Amino acid sequence: MWNVLYIDLSRRDFWVEDRGDLFxxxxxxxxxxxxxxxEEVKPDADPLGPDNVIVFAxxxxxxxxxxxxxxxxxxxxxxxxNLGESHAGGRSAVAIRMAGYGAIVVKGASDIPxxxxxxxxxxxxxxxxxxxGVRSTITVGRILREREGKRGLRTIMRIGRAGExxxxxACVITETYRHFGRLGLGAVFGSKKLKAIVVYGRESIPxxxxxxxxxxxxxxxxxxxxxELMKKYHDIGTSMNVNMLNTIKGLPTMNLRSSYxxxxxxxxxxxxxxxxxxxxxxxxxxxxxxxxxAALREPYxxxxxxxxxxxxxxxxxxxxxxxxxxxISDTDGLLRLLDTVEIYGLDxxxxxxxxxxxxxxxxxxxxxxxxxxxxxxxxYVEGYLQAIRYIVDQVNQFxxxxxxxxxxxxxxxxxxxxxxxxxxxxxxGYSTGYGAYLTYLTGGRHSHLDSAGYSLxxxxxxxxxxxxxxxxxxxxxxxxxxxxxSSLVICFFARGIYTVDKVIEALKALGVDYSRxxxxxxGFDIYKEKYRVKMxxxxxxxxxxxxxxxxxTESCSRMLDESYINAALEYFKAxxxxxxx
Amino acid sequence: xxxxxxxxxxxxxxxxxxxxxxxxRRFSLGGYGRSAIHVRSVGGVEKGxxxxxxxxxxxxxxxxxxxxxxxxxxxxxxVLLDPSKCIGCGRCVDACTIGAVFWDEEKNKPVIxxxxxxxxxxxxxxxxxxxxx
Numbered sequence: 001m002w003n004v005l006y007i008d009l010s011r012r013d014f015w016v017e018d019r020g021d022l023f024x025x026x027x028x029x030x031x032x033x034x035x036x037x038x039e040e041v042k043p044d045a046d047p048l049g050p051d052n053v054i055v056f057a058x059x060x061x062x063x064x065x066x067x068x069x070x071x072x073x074x075x076x077x078x079x080x081x082n083l084g085e086s087h088a089g090g091r092s093a094v095a096i097r098m099a100g101y102g103a104i105v106v107k108g109a110s111d112i113p114x115x116x117x118x119x120x121x122x123x124x125x126x127x128x129x130x131x132x133g134v135r136s137t138i139t140v141g142r143i144l145r146e147r148e149g150k151r152g153l154r155t156i157m158r159i160g161r162a163g164e165x166x167x168x169x170a171c172v173i174t175e176t177y178r179h180f181g182r183l184g185l186g187a188v189f190g191s192k193k194l195k196a197i198v199v200y201g202r203e204s205i206p207x208x209x210x211x212x213x214x215x216x217x218x219x220x221x222x223x224x225x226x227x228e229l230m231k232k233y234h235d236i237g238t239s240m241n242v243n244m245l246n247t248i249k250g251l252p253t254m255n256l257r258s259s260y261x262x263x264x265x266x267x268x269x270x271x272x273x274x275x276x277x278x279x280x281x282x283x284x285x286x287x288x289x290x291x292x293x294a295a296l297r298e299p300y301x302x303x304x305x306x307x308x309x310x311x312x313x314x315x316x317x318x319x320x321x322x323x324x325x326x327x328i329s330d331t332d333g334l335l336r337l338l339d340t341v342e343i344y345g346l347d348x349x350x351x352x353x354x355x356x357x358x359x360x361x362x363x364x365x366x367x368x369x370x371x372x373x374x375x376x377x378x379x380y381v382e383g384y385l386q387a388i389r390y391i392v393d394q395v396n397q398f399x400x401x402x403x404x405x406x407x408x409x410x411x412x413x414x415x416x417x418x419x420x421x422x423x424x425x426x427x428x429g430y431s432t433g434y435g436a437y438l439t440y441l442t443g444g445r446h447s448h449l450d451s452a453g454y455s456l457x458x459x460x461x462x463x464x465x466x467x468x469x470x471x472x473x474x475x476x477x478x479x480x481x482x483x484x485x486s487s488l489v490i491c492f493f494a495r496g497i498y499t500v501d502k503v504i505e506a507l508k509a510l511g512v513d514y515s516r517x518x519x520x521x522x523g524f525d526i527y528k529e530k531y532r533v534k535m536x537x538x539x540x541x542x543x544x545x546x547x548x549x550x551x552x553t554e555s556c557s558r559m560l561d562e563s564y565i566n567a568a569l570e571y572f573k574a575x576x577x578x579x580x581x
Numbered sequence: 582x583x584x585x586x587x588x589x590x591x592x593x594x595x596x597x598x599x600x601x602x603x604x605x606r607r608f609s610l611g612g613y614g615r616s617a618i619h620v621r622s623v624g625g626v627e628k629g630x631x632x633x634x635x636x637x638x639x640x641x642x643x644x645x646x647x648x649x650x651x652x653x654x655x656x657x658x659x660v661l662l663d664p665s666k667c668i669g670c671g672r673c674v675d676a677c678t679i680g681a682v683f684w685d686e687e688k689n690k691p692v693i694x695x696x697x698x699x700x701x702x703x704x705x706x707x708x709x710x711x712x713x714x
Contacts, residue, residue: 064612098612145624152598152622204611205611210609225705281595287599289595
């Protein structure tokens with residue numbers, strides 16, 4: 001039995017339906033979320049209107065195997081106007097399953113600020129007008145933590161002022177340091193006057209083949225903690241990519257004017273671990289503890305011997321976006337920027353890319369101090385801190401435009417060639433080559449994680465690229481398999497452990513039988529469903545914009561040839577047309 | 582020799598809750614509905630975690646307040662539950678000073694650590710361990 005909780009914010013109503021039909025056919029996670037989204041949303045729905053729908057889904061492995069620790073959120077993105085998909089860990093997935101649900105569908109909109117408490121088989125609508133406008137998401141978390149109880153058994157998803165003010169790349173924060181970061185779920189929450197969702201529960205899930213289950217569990221656990229497969233995430237964390245990418249010259253720097261940052265050392269994972277790392281924490285049911293928290297110690301101005309210490313979460317992508325992309329090498333300055341986007345609830349990646357474009361536009365005179373109100377200059381932390389606040393509060397027309405994303409802003413002010421968004425989504429931190437950029441262009445959510453082209457680039461370093469058609473086929477194979485991981489829902493960091501065979505075993509222990517073939521077919525089917533929805537929402541491969549900058553800056557010491565990308569895209573279009581017909 | 586489960590160093594805890602899942606898995610159950618160990622943050626994950634589990638009292642309060650003698654003293658400290666005697670009154674939960682008596686909502690009975698040490702294997706950070714008493 002798989003219960004789906006439906007919540008209608010307009011009518012302040014909720015109900016539960018057994019949707020075993022969907023989980024049987026589509027596994028869970030993204031597979032099920034896409035179907036629920038399709039059932040509920042009209043293609044022309046305003047992303048910031050009551051017709052938009054948010055679906056949260058977990059999968060059959062949640063609460064049963066380690067590292068099945070993610071929740072998938074699907075919604076119509078206010079940033080791209082197209083399909084929004086974002087994954088987050090923390091305790092979100094475990095809490096949803098422990099509350100007894102496989103998915104939660106939130107629709108409608110409230111007229112006053114509310115937050116929801118989900119647990120004990122019910123949904124409580126609580127007035128959130130006191131929380132609305134509170135400066136920091138950390139304070140909001142603190143208040144809800146004190147008020148709602150169930151410590152250790154719950155998730156607290158919330159938005160910040162960026163979400164309230166409908167910044168199109170506002171995020172939803174869970175457990176303070178994890179995020180539904182990309183594509184603007186925070187603004188969707190804000191448009192629904194939904195400040196937070198608390199979910200809790202404490203249940204037991206019977207297992208079909210107990211002895212086999214415990215054996216498979218132990219295999220997976222041992223691979224996680226004893227093999228080399230997770231070491232990178234465990235030791236330095238994702239931030240080890242800073243030095244690694246910089247060494248191979250694939251670290252986007254100063255709005256991608258370069259793929260190499262000469263001061264990268266000071267924002268690198270190794271340096272942070274050595275000088276700032278204060279604590280490591282984990283998502284629920286994951287032994288890896290990849291969440292690295294830096295201790296930022298700051299003196300209060302004018303008061304001797306009076307300090308505050310803030311714990312700031314750092315990962316590779318936020319470091320790239322608010323570090324190298326802005327030319328920032330001041331370690332504490334970077335941490336302050338990371339802390340600031342956390343406080344306001346912004347997607348760090350989009351924020352960094354937007355500010356990088358704004359800096360270049362300012363430098364080139366497309367915008368002036370009258371627009372920016374403060375000097376935007378590479379490496380100038382104070383300017384960027386202020387600019388972030390201006391974006392959140394949208395203090396003038398320029399910042400209102402920035403709050404709509406870099407695609408929008410560059411259409412108004414110029415500088416389209418160096419507005420680094422793909423499919424409307426600001427770029428991730430890999431300028432590694434054809435693989436990375438083709439992933440951004442073709443991936444379901446225009447994220448590096450869709451088909452991991454950057455990883456192909458790294459393997460092809462210094463080698464001849466295969467023909468574009470072959471590269472697309474490799475990306476497609478990866479993306480279709482990842483639909484299975486996103487349906488289970490496995491953290492992608494554990495993808496080396498959850499191989500096809502391991503997934504089949506893990507499901508078998510739960511009484512769910514798949515063959516290698518049926519599982520890969522299902523991945524393909526889910527991918528097709530996702531792309532069908534994407535097309536239905538107006539996604540058009542023919543009008544994809546490719547920022548010229550990627551042909552002007554070397555990627556891993558290689559100049560990219562436009563004709564290769566165009567040939568790859570033509571082949572991809574034909575493939576998609578064939579698949580969907 | 583009798584053994585007890587001990588929290589060796591809570592400062593090393595990363596809050597992964599692997600121990601909680603392990604505890605229910607002894608009964609071939611997923612989730613943590615029947616777990617006798619609990620991990621929660623100390624007022625926000627940035628401040629670290631508290632690990633709550635029976636500390637194997639020699640003269641346990643939970644046993645003292647049990648009206649049906651469903652909780653009998655265990656050799657080495659702590660208690661063992663006789664479910665057939667338990668009426669689910671919950672006095673043991675209230676009595677435990679450290680909150681280490683948990684509740685199985687489905688069976689309406691307490692869940693208390695029996696110090697088997699199954700969870701220890703799943704703590705990669707040596708937060709918990711078995712001690713001889």
